[in-house]
Every structure is written in structure tokens, then in C-alpha cells.
Amino acid sequence: MMHVRGDRSSYDAWESGAAGWNYDSLLPFLKRSERAAGRDPIYRGLDGPLTVAPAPNTAPIWEACFDAAVQAGHAPNEDTNGAIAEGTSWHEFNVVNGVRQSAADAYLTHIASRPNLTIVTDARYDVQPAQSRVRVTLDLTLTNRLRDTTT
Numbered sequence: 001m002m003h004v005r006g007d008r009s010s011y012d013a014w015e016s017g018a019a020g021w022n023y024d025s026l027l028p029f030l031k032r033s034e035r036a037a038g039r040d041p042i043y044r045g046l047d048g049p050l051t052v053a054p055a056p057n058t059a060p061i062w063e064a065c066f067d068a069a070v071q072a073g074h075a076p077n078e079d080t081n082g083a084i085a086e087g088t089s090w091h092e093f094n095v096v097n098g099v100r101q102s103a104a105d106a107y108l109t110h111i112a113s114r115p116n117l118t119i120v121t122d123a124r125y126d127v128q129p130a131q132s133r134v135r136v137t138l139d140l141t142l143t144n145r146l147r148d149t150t151t
Helices: 008-014 023-033 060-071 103-107
Strands: 124-128 137-142 145-150
Antiparallel strands (some): 124 137, 137 145
């Protein structure tokens, strides 16, 4: 339920093994995925399918823990999914109307009735090593049937 992107440096470290996979190149995709009302639009998405927001209320014990962290020298951070990930902050959650918003809720529920979309649940698949870089074989098991799809 918590929505934590991670630190910029973690994404940048990916580039050592995957060219183009760094924070700056992935930021547009991170932004496109989220709806984070009231956040900085330079770093945050405002109209994506996944709703993220701080918890609507906190208990006095958590307020005391937050204050203690700041008193211990940890900088308060209004948005750890924004420009800087480091600091003491209230985490964001992907909860809508008191219920966790799953990826299916965010991305599939509103398009499930499209005629060109089939949603398969409880399927098992096995990707076979490709003989060439153009062909990938996917064996998909659906209710005890095996279907071979080649793309």
C-alpha cells in the first residue's frame, strides 16, 4: 500500500548495466503512472491512473515519532517521492476510499470491457529461450489447455 519510488541514485546505478535506464529517462514514466494531487509537477504526476496520497490522519504516537526523528537531526521532507528522497516524511499510500488500489484497479478496471482486450487470471506461463532475437515463444496454460503464442 505504500508508494515509495526510491532514490534517484538507485535508478542512475541501473545504467551501468542497462543503457538509458536512469532517473531522468524513467521520470516521465513514473510521472505518467501516478496521480499525486498537490505535489510538484516537475517530479510528480498529477493525472495518472494510480492515486497516491499521504494518509488522511495519524495517531499521536506517530506524530511523536516524526517529531523525535526531526529532533534527532533528520531533515523533514515534504515529499520523499519528489526532488529528494532523503529525510523524515509521511509516506504516501495508494489507497482510494479506504481500500488499496491495485495495479488492476488503476489500469484495467475501467477498460476491461474493451472488445480487443482479454484479461486472463490464474494463468501460468513459461518463456522458452529464443533461437533468434526476433522470436519469443510463450507457453500459456489456461484451464488445463496449452496455447502457443509466438510474437
